[in-house]
Amino acid sequence: MKEVVKNSEALYDFLKKMIVETLKLEDISPDDIDIDTPLFREGLGLDSLDALELVVAIEKHFNVIIEDENVGKKAFESIRALANFIKEEYPQGV
Amino acid sequence: MRWVETEETVRFNEVDEWGMAWYGHYMAWFEVGRMALLRRFDLLPRHMVDLGYIAPVVSLTCDYKQSVGCGESIVIRTTAVKPEIAALICKFKIMLKDSKVLLARGETMQVLMTVDRKLVYRLSGEIEKRISSLLQFCQT
Numbered sequence: 001m002k003e004v005v006k007n008s009e010a011l012y013d014f015l016k017k018m019i020v021e022t023l024k025l026e027d028i029s030p031d032d033i034d035i036d037t038p039l040f041r042e043g044l045g046l047d048s049l050d051a052l053e054l055v056v057a058i059e060k061h062f063n064v065i066i067e068d069e070n071v072g073k074k075a076f077e078s079i080r081a082l083a084n085f086i087k088e089e090y091p092q093g094v
Numbered sequence: 095m096r097w098v099e100t101e102e103t104v105r106f107n108e109v110d111e112w113g114m115a116w117y118g119h120y121m122a123w124f125e126v127g128r129m130a131l132l133r134r135f136d137l138l139p140r141h142m143v144d145l146g147y148i149a150p151v152v153s154l155t156c157d158y159k160q161s162v163g164c165g166e167s168i169v170i171r172t173t174a175v176k177p178e179i180a181a182l183i184c185k186f187k188i189m190l191k192d193s194k195v196l197l198a199r200g201e202t203m204q205v206l207m208t209v210d211r212k213l214v215y216r217l218s219g220e221i222e223k224r225i226s227s228l229l230q231f232c233q234t
Binding site for chain 1: 152178179180181205208212213214215216
C-alpha cells in the first residue's frame with residue numbers, strides 16, 4: 001500500500017474503486033468519478049451513513065483514522081482531498 | 095445470543111378497526127424493549143446526553159408474522175449487535191406470552207452523534223465502554 005500512497009494517480013484510482021466497491025454503487029463506475037467532484041450531496045450523492053462505511057474501509061486499507069464528522073468533512077470533500085488526507089496521515093515506516 | 099424480556103398487555107387504544115394491534119404500534123413495543131436493555135448499561139437517552147451524545151435511529155425493519163388482539167399478553171425480546179461501522183443494531187422479537195408464538199420480528203440501527211449534531215465515526219471513551227459491556231452481555 002505504501003507504493004500506492006506515494007503515487008497520486010494510483011491512489012486516486014484505488015480510492016475510486018474502493019468507494020464504488022465499499023458502497024456497492026450500481027450506477028457509477030470508478031472511471032466516471034472525477035477527482036474534484038464532491039463526494040457528498042450534489043456531487044456523487046453520498047450521505048453521512050456512507051461516510052461511516054468509508055471510514056472503516058480507509059482504516060482497513062491505510063491504517064488511517066478519521067475520528068468524526070469535523071475531520072471527515074474536509075477529508076471527504078473529493079477524491080483529491082481524500083488522497084491528500086491519506087498521504088498526510090499515512091503511518092510513517094509502514 | 096442473550097435476549098432481555100419485557101412483558102406488555104395489548105391495550106384497547108393499540109388496536110385498529112379490525113381488532114388487531116395496529117402495525118405502527120410495534121415500533122412503540124420495540125422502544126419498550128430497547129429501554130429495558132439499555133437501562134442495564136446506563137445507556138438510556140438521558141445517560142447518553144450526560145456523556146455528550148445522542149443516538150438517533152437511522153433504519154428500521156419489521157416483519158409481521160401473526161396478529162394479536164386487545165387484552166392479550168405479549169413478550170418483547172431484545173438484543174443488540176454491532177456492525178462494523180460506528181452504529182448499534184437492536185433486534186426484536188415480539189411473541190405471545192403463553193404460547194411463545196412469534197408475532198413480529200424487527201431491527202433498528204442507531205448511529206451516534208454528539209449533542210451538537212456531529213456524526214461520530216468511531217466509538218471511544220466511556221460510551222464505548224458501556225456499549226462494549228452491552229454487546230458482551232448480548233453475545234453470551
